[in-house]
Amino acid sequence: MGNVIAVASGKGGTGKTSFCANVAVSLCALGEKVLVIDADSGLRSLDLVLGMTDRLLFSYGDVIRGDATLKEAAAPHPVAGNLRVLTAPGEPGVAESFPPEQIAELVARVRAHFTFTLIDCAAGLGRDVLSFAAAADRAVVVSTSDYTALRGAQSTAGVLERVGQETCSIVVNRLRPGMIRAGSAANIDRAMDSAGLSLLGVVPEDEDVIACGNSGSILALEHYGPAAQAYMNIAKRLRGQRVRLLDQVPGHWGEA
Ligand SMILES: Nc1ncnc2c1ncn2[C@@H]1O[C@H](COP(=O)(O)OP(=O)(O)OP(=O)(O)O)[C@@H](O)[C@H]1O
Numbered sequence: 001m002g003n004v005i006a007v008a009s010g011k012g013g014t015g016k017t018s019f020c021a022n023v024a025v026s027l028c029a030l031g032e033k034v035l036v037i038d039a040d041s042g043l044r045s046l047d048l049v050l051g052m053t054d055r056l057l058f059s060y061g062d063v064i065r066g067d068a069t070l071k072e073a074a075a076p077h078p079v080a081g082n083l084r085v086l087t088a089p090g091e092p093g094v095a096e097s098f099p100p101e102q103i104a105e106l107v108a109r110v111r112a113h114f115t116f117t118l119i120d121c122a123a124g125l126g127r128d129v130l131s132f133a134a135a136a137d138r139a140v141v142v143s144t145s146d147y148t149a150l151r152g153a154q155s156t157a158g159v160l161e162r163v164g165q166e167t168c169s170i171v172v173n174r175l176r177p178g179m180i181r182a183g184s185a186a187n188i189d190r191a192m193d194s195a196g197l198s199l200l201g202v203v204p205e206d207e208d209v210i211a212c213g214n215s216g217s218i219l220a221l222e223h224y225g226p227a228a229q230a231y232m233n234i235a236k237r238l239r240g241q242r243v244r245l246l247d248q249v250p251g252h253w254g255e256a
């Protein structure tokens with residue numbers, strides 16, 4: 001049982017936290033029992049995006065050290081049934097102090113309790129990111145369609161492979177059809193070629209993502225615009241359902 005997914009990126013700010021929050025809620029809506037782990041210690045933000053800043057008393061560091069049980073630390077979301085959130089240690093540097101074996105043991109424990117676990121990693125390739133990615137069942141690299149971000153995604157996937165994570169796909173976020181049509185942003189085929197990864201999904205640029213992230217309200221619960229629909233389609237694909245890529249957004253995404 002369990003499907004543990006590490007969500008990583010080369011460059012920062014590509015949309016990992018927004019992805020984790022919204023795909024987690026979408027998976028819950030599909031009946032899954034979901035845990036999201038904020039693994040961005042020191043710079044954690046999942047609690048803000050999920051509107052749970054005052055509810056997370058213990059971190060995964062407390063669970064590893066035995067200062068809290070997994071049940072105590074993984075706090076239930078106030079609105080999304082079946083969603084629990086396990087936050088990162090707040091102090092910078094603490095997460096890097098845990099050896100990979102302890103992270104792997106934590107991941108094995110959560111795998112037994114949840115049907116899906118999404119791990120919101122820090123940008124880049126820090127020691128804790130590599131430990132979580134190596135212990136996960138698969139990785140998803142979130143990138144924008146900028147070539148610089150895509151190159152970062154490709155490098156990230158290469159390093160993840162070297163630590164033993166060979167199942168890696170890409171989500172292209174903040175895609176703007178107008179720019180693609182004008183030839184000034186990578187189209188989907190070129191994005192996949194640039195990153196050298198299989199495509200899990202595309203998420204369009206949608207200002208509702210920003211508005212919801214700022215207010216701690218969840219897009220996937222409150223709106224059904226293009227990004228919310230894209231996150232839901234990705235959740236369905238993660239469950240093995242076939243959902244056509246181009247069904248999710250109006251316009252001709254692939255045409256440059
Ligand atoms: N599809 C989207 N459309 C519009 N804005 C988006 C979209 N996805 C993410 N954003 C915005 O981009 C910013 C960065 O997103 P987010 O925090 O999810 O990225 P991140 O990869 O987790 O960043 P970091 O590397 O700092 O952890 C946020 O303001 C968020 O609201």
Ligand SMILES: [Mg+2]
Pocket residue numbers: 016017018040045120121
């Ligand atoms: Mg983040």
